[in-house]
Amino acid sequence: MAKAFASQGDMTEKTISFTEVGEGLYAFTAEGDPNSGVIIGDDSVMIVEAQATPRLANKVIECVRSVTDKPITHVALTHYHAVRVLGASAFGAQQVIMSDAARGMVAERGQEDWDSEFQRFPRLFEGHESIPGLTWPTTTFSDSMTVYLGNRKVEIKHLGRAHTAGDAVVYVPDQNVMFTGDIVEYHSACYCGDGYFNEWGNTLDAIKAYDVDAIAPGRGDALVGHEMVNAAIENTRDFVESTYRPAARVAARGGSLKEAWDAVRAECDPKFADYAIYEHCLPFNVARAYDEARGIANPRIWTAQRDLDMWAQLQG
Template identity: 85%
Template sequence: MTKAFASQGDLEEKKTSFTEIGPGLYAFTAEGDPNSGVIIGDDSVMVVEAQATPRLARKVIEHVREVTDKPITHLVLTHYHAVRVLGASAYGAQQIIMSDTARAMVAERGKEDWESEFQRFPRLFQGHEEIPGLTWPTTTFSEAMTVYLGNRRVDIMHLGRAHTAGDAVVWVPDAEVMFTGDIVEYHSACYCGDGHFSDWGETLDAIHAFDPVAIAPGRGDALQGREMVEAAIESTRDFVESTYRPVARVAARGGSLKEAFEACRAECDPKFSDYAIYEHCLPFNVSRAYDEARGIDTPRIWTAERDLEMWNALQG
């Protein structure tokens, strides 16, 4: 039986949670849907990840207002994907922050990504009529920048390529808490369709070196305590390596993309088939791994048309 394309068949509303992961630090999670983070400073608030639409962003704002009435002045977007950025207008933030590379990717492929993700995951784009257009940062950085929310220091850094070429993480040193975006996931498949498999492990090592006591991952439950943080980093590493390794072997012997897909399934299904969005991610992940294994360093741009062509070839 043909599988429903990507997440078009995922219509069930997810239960949201708002978990305190440090003093004045919160993770907004939604059973495998995209997470957001909240950092409360002395006089203002920073939100990490905007959500896909203003309607979804207002769910985050409702939770913020349960714990503080301070204004939301800063919005950090860890990368350019539509499900992370298109709700930005709801916050009215004074500064919208991305890495230089993430901004360049909005310019290069933001429109195509929006159309692609809208087709893949319609439930997340309910209320899309409110989206005013592509989200552009007001502030960018190359390697790192620091923001002070009053006396509270927040470090925003590019530690290396992983989920995308321009991934940012957000570190709150006084609490030893990190917001990692989609570099780290918990019981959710990593989406690797725009990823860099060969770099991802080193970027995870860089995160691990901070020895965080808690992490707000890109998807899945908030990670509280070093033991849970360690387990999530290692399961993310295992997912990425288990995806790339069998695909690279097939590519090295000149095998087809379909053969690579079957080899990846054989290795990953026993370990990860119950993860959120696993079936959605699998063909995109294999396609990107196959390209990288054949020397294509820059991920090819996904379009709505390319999505369907690939899906029908692999998951049809």
């Protein structure tokens, strides 16, 4: 391998922010690192996204304890990726919630994803020795489910495929606020390596139809106000389309993965090169876009070895 993944050299500590996005609703953000959400009900708390390790999850718990002493009873996971779920044990929640599809992906590729992500981005696995194993949900749903935290209603929904096949959003109607996971990002690259380019836009439309007052995105700052929310949704759409279009053109003429990489860089670098984790995501995004354009409907499983093989092709 000519050089390491960009993410392997990213060891810079990020500054944490804890932003109120509605009454009793918070976004835990860290300059493009994975976000978490906090929903405080009448008598208990739900966490959205668990971080990559119990040690990192404890940073979320510290922020929660700065605003409430209510017990954390629920953890909602928007998808299966290791950096989102492997810290779940730290919360001691009664219920860990995923979509049926996300649980299926833990079974199919959870260990491979863990091994792959740990190799790619070691900084995000601070305290990895504290991970007890794969995170399995106690509760799953097909299309939607409702949780009541006392009188506070929380709706968890699968609105469509985008970042993964099992994406969920978490909506709090009394404040008109949504936690979108990695379907929506803000000034951060979308990771599309397990995504569905041709369906992502429809899922964004489904989110947009809620006309929410705030979004806690998967990465990047909290989005408060309709103008910021809509700008982030459309920017996410532009990122996904700008990645897929050039790769699809190369695939249509029988070009190589390396040619697709060059074409995507030409279109995306001028617009997105300063985004968080852009260089980390790019090779995986190109590989998935190239696959989808060639008719590979479902994302192939990433393994630590497949990562290295793909990277070697791009360096050729």
